[in-house]
Amino acid sequence: MVVEEEEEEEEEVTETVAPQEPKAPKIWPDLATEHRLECQKRVDTIREVFQDDDEEFDPTMVSEYAEEIFEYMSELEERMMxxxxxxxxxxxxxxxxxxxxxxxxxxxxxxxxxxxxxxxxxxxxxxxxxxxxxxxxxxxxxxxxxxxxxxxxxxxxxxxxxxxxxxxxxxxxxxxxxxxxxxxxxxxLDFQISHYCSPYNWMRRISKADDYDLQTRTLSKFLIEVTLIDSRFLRAKSSLVAAVGMYSARTMLGGDWNESFVYYSGYTEDELFQGHQFIVEKMAERSFHKLALYKKYANKKFLKASTFAVKWSRAHVAGVGGVENTMLDADLV
Known part of the structure; x- marks a missing residue:
């Protein structure tokens, strides 16, 4: 995309302050209040009983401060949307x-x-x-x-x-x-740049649920980048984007969303399914393979994640079976 130089005098980057419009509902998933409370109750219940002994003895996980750190990040992610x-x-x-x-x-x-x-x-x-x-x-x-x-x-x-x-x-x-x-x-932006926490901050934590599985992690990296070109995800917090990416990767690779994933992500399957559908719809578009995003992840370095995911999505949308449990070729690393 190239913009030709204008012969006129240099303009400002911006022209006028955008008028204040009524805000659309900012954060999804769009769940009924009662259903949302049920999901949160399930998350709270799992967090009360779930224990991670490995994290307690791993100094790099700073388990003593992890809860406070992620609470603070949760506050920041809404402010930076x-x-x-x-x-x-x-x-x-x-x-x-x-x-x-x-x-x-x-x-x-x-x-x-x-x-x-x-x-x-x-x-x-x-x-x-x-x-x-x-x-x-x-x-x-x-x-x-x-x-x-x-x-x-x-x-x-x-x-x-x-x-x-x-x-x-x-x-x-x-x-x-x-x-x-x-x-x-x-x-x-009042110089508020570093306040933003990307989905990678949460993905690193969620990945602990499957012991940092290479295929799931690589595929989920591609899937969360798909959200960058879908404006519907502007209503999603970074933590939700990360969870949707991991959930979609697990679904495509034949895995489930067990209590360990709920514990580390803070989201239940019901809260993630809508985002998963959005990603599948986007990848099933006929022109998706023309994007640089697709070409980037079609490389062996990324286990040809985009090739696999697009094939899975198009088969899923078309109602064709036999693709759900197809694994990425680990030999392509």
């Missing part, structure tokens, strides 16, 4: 444009071998910024490249220089434009 319906306030942008931007940023992220958290922080910056400001279509790529530039500063040990990001836009924007955009975005 964007408006789920922010596109209604954008006069020139569409959800399809966001998909194109995210898929392009994934290529930039892959090109410089950046950490997974860098991509997630960048997308969160974009969504929260667009929740607050109206952006013209010609400046959307500038917002995207500036967001990943900011995220890289927070996460990477050796972050790419601003000149390298200019190169990735094929010089569609100048160094000064990116630096100016950085100031505007940081001020708009």
């Amino acid at each position: 964007p408006k789920a319906d922010y596109m209604d306030s954008q006069s020139e942008l569409t959800w399809d444009m966001r998909v194109t931007l995210v898929d392009w940023l994934l290529q930039v992220h892959l090109r410089y071998h950046m950490l997974p958290e860098t991509l997630w922080i960048a997308i969160n910056i974009i969504d929260r910024f667009l929740s607050d400001r109206t952006v013209s279509v010609v400046k959307l790529q500038l917002v995207g490249i500036t967001a990943i530039f900011i995220a890289a500063k927070y996460e990477e040990i050796l972050a790419p220089s601003v000149d390298e990001f200019v190169f990735m836009t094929e010089e569609g924007f100048t160094k000064d434009e990116i630096l100016k955009g950085e100031r505007i975005i940081l001020q708009a």
Whole structure:
């Protein structure tokens, strides 16, 4: 995606403050109050009786503080969520444009071998910024490249220089434009960048339920990245996205969602099924294989996770059996 240079005088990254619109229900799953309380009661019951002896004797798990840490992260994840319906306030942008931007940023992220958290922080910056400001279509790529530039500063040990990001836009924007955009975005977000906790923070904990199974973990990484291009997941907390990814991976690989997974994730199967359906629907789309996301995870390095998941999803949607228990080829590592 390349934006041609404008001959007119340089514009601001943003034009006007987006009008305040009534907020859509922010967080799902959409369960009836009584059903939601039943799910929470089951989680609480499991947490009261479930014991993890290994965690108690593993100093790296800091079991003495784990509960307080994740309680604090739970508070942060709601505070750092964007408006789920922010596109209604954008006069020139569409959800399809966001998909194109995210898929392009994934290529930039892959090109410089950046950490997974860098991509997630960048997308969160974009969504929260667009929740607050109206952006013209010609400046959307500038917002995207500036967001990943900011995220890289927070996460990477050796972050790419601003000149390298200019190169990735094929010089569609100048160094000064990116630096100016950085100031505007940081001020708009009140410099609250590191407060965001990506799904990876929760996935690492949930993975303990199956002793960090390689196939499940690799597949779930792909599945949670699928949520980045589905605007319906803007209503989902990071912890829920991580749980949905793990649940979907377990389902595709023929596993179950036992008490151990409920304990570490904090979600029951009823709370995750809707998100699982969303992911399956997205991967079953005919054009999904054209995305850079699909091509990234079709690599042997990732056990060809996208190839397997898309095949499973399309067979599932078509009602064709015989794919549910197909395992990824571990020899492809």
